Amino acid sequence: MAEANLIILVICLLLYVLLGGADFGGGILELLSRGKASKIVSRAIAPVWEANHVWLILVVVILFVGFPSVYSTVLTALHIPVLLVLLGIIARGSAFTFRHYDIDEKTPKAIYSAIFRYSSVFTTFFLGVTVGGLILGEISMDYQLGFYTVYIHPWLNWFSVSMGLFMVLLFAFLAGIFTVSEIDDKDYIIYFTRMTKRLLISLVVMGAIVFATAKVAGHPLLKDFINSPISVACIVIATLALPAFWYFLNKNKGNWLRLTAGLQTTLIVTGWFAIQFPVLVKTNSGHDITIQAAKAPEQVQLFLLIALVVGVLIIFPAMGFLYKTFKFSEEPES
Amino acid sequence: MDEFLAARMQMAVSLGFHIVFACIGMVMPWFMFVAEWKWLRTKNPVYLDLAKAWAKGVAIFFAVGAVSGTVLSFELGMLWPTFMKHAGPIFGMPFSWEGTAFFVEAIALGLFLYGWKRLNKWVHLYTGMVVGISGVLSGIFVVSANAWMNAPSGFDWINGQAFNIDPVKAMFNKAWFSQAHHMTIAAFSATGFAVAGVHAVLYMKNKLEIHAKAITIALAFASVAAVLQPLSGDLAAKNVAKLQPAKLAAFESHFKTEEKAALIIGGIPDVENREVKYAIKLPGFLSFLAHGDFNAEVKGLEEFPEEEWPPVPITHYSFQLMVGIGMFLMLIAALFFAGTYKWKHWLEKKWWLRLLAIATPLGFIAVEAGWIVTEVGRQPWIIYGIMKTEDSLTPMPGIQYTFYTISVVYIILTFVVTWLLSRQIKLLQSKYLKNG
Structure with missing residues (x-):
């Protein structure tokens, strides 16, 4: 049962990366593009906006209900980067809403936009740093060690930054x-x-840098990847899909494009999960937190699973209706 | 600043901020729903403008409520990791249901906001109702989790570990119902009086039909809630008397166990000498309110070791403030019902509009006071009778800095939201003022 909930957790994480990621990326893309182009980005992303926070909340809830020691350990060791992510979420979420609803005046809109864009970069960066801290496994559970060792070092290193x-x-x-x-x-x-x-292209280069910094940090990321058949399969498929992706991009095949990009992101997340499992949190003392050690009792898992399955049965048709209403028609009105 | 105090203050600021947005997110959808329904029935375009204006307000409050709620789901673990490690599996189930309710609310709100032209108008109206229902359900789920902290159940606590966890029993703990109805009604009352008050202020300046309609809708909700609230409060207090006698004693600064216990109104509690100065005392009434019998015995704080007392003065003042405001709002509600038959005439009375204007912030002040009553009144426990708050504090030092940061962010956000809403109102009015 715990495994089922963990799989749902990974799916929620994936959906957060895919849907929430597009939102976060929207702010970054606005920053990269100038003038009218940035307006086009915000218009393309706005209508499905309100719903995306829920994936993160679901991840958090599954963690503290199903795997409470993971939740507590991670939020203690990675308190600081998580706090920075949260500040970013507040800033960009409210700035985006304010920009959308405030009166059309230049100065406030420009301020909202600037806050939204820069905090999108900021939030995403620290989200990545947090994930980096999780993968690297420098998390210390001996809280008597110094402040730097326990609360800074696990996330402030070249690997996490990359x-x-x-x-x-x-x-x-x-x-x-x-x-x-x-x-x-x-x-x-x-x-x-x-x-x-x-x-x-930058993403592929950066991916190589991530592996390189892992090597420098003494983390056998590449070796782990190669040793896990699932991860190898993920990498092979993701690489094979690249030319197809390039082709769809050139031909502007919208739905195929989304599908391949979604597939590749799914493969990255699955590949990572495959090398990590059954460990959920790596620590530097060698006492890693595994799913066996962290999972709450069966009874709890059962009711959590029921809540999640019923939730999905309610949410997905509703989401389908939302997309159907807005995505297959032209201009969004406000 | 002491780490423990800083962590508690950060939690208080975060919850105190979120609760306002959560209440509005629960209640205002019902106002916009009624406004749209009136528009469909009467074809009066003023109602449509009102529904659209309120929907914008809901969107702004919903978004800020969503981010502050997301932050809270992390803060629980960042500040109280030991608590969450033990309590998460027990009281977490309502949060997973809340996730669904929140999501449905978000989807329905998206449809409502952007679907004015795309959806059939009755389907559109229906989405508005779904926003309201799922909003109220979200609130009830979260309150049920909080109620578990007051009335922990659904597990056996053996040597500092929970065994035999029953999430259903934990969710439907002995405090959930009384807290859920008290909070839900409070949300309707506070939001209703706030919305009515804002429109009353605007109506005093410009006699626009849209404000008159807005006052009527908001006040109708608020008044029903304000009349029900004392009854709900009475049930809640009786429940506290049964489950958390020390908390009830702190509400009333009731130090000595006695029969025919007096209800204490106002006053300054003197904890050292265990007495309340300058208070009005109604003999027997506390016994009656707590146990339904003027002669019943009410346990005083002396029954409990002093280190298990909640901070008495804060709990006492907050309780008095909450009850006082509740009574005042009930009076306004009674006047509203008495005056309905010549309602139009009343809207021209300055004193009535002024009264509504005064009531604008009161409901929310009472909500905050009530939240302090239930949270501070539970101290020193985080899980009543099981785990002390200080034992669940994060080992990370320097919490005062995160407290300052979060406080500054929320203060700024409060100003920006207020400013934004005032601009929205100006925009709404300008349309009518130009035409008129």
């Missing part, structure tokens, strides 16, 4: 895909296609 940059590029890339497949204006399709291609 994970932060990787995340920024990944989210910007996802938003690029979303925007390209959403707009009709020919010139801007070309503009954003070019930008998305550049982002993809």
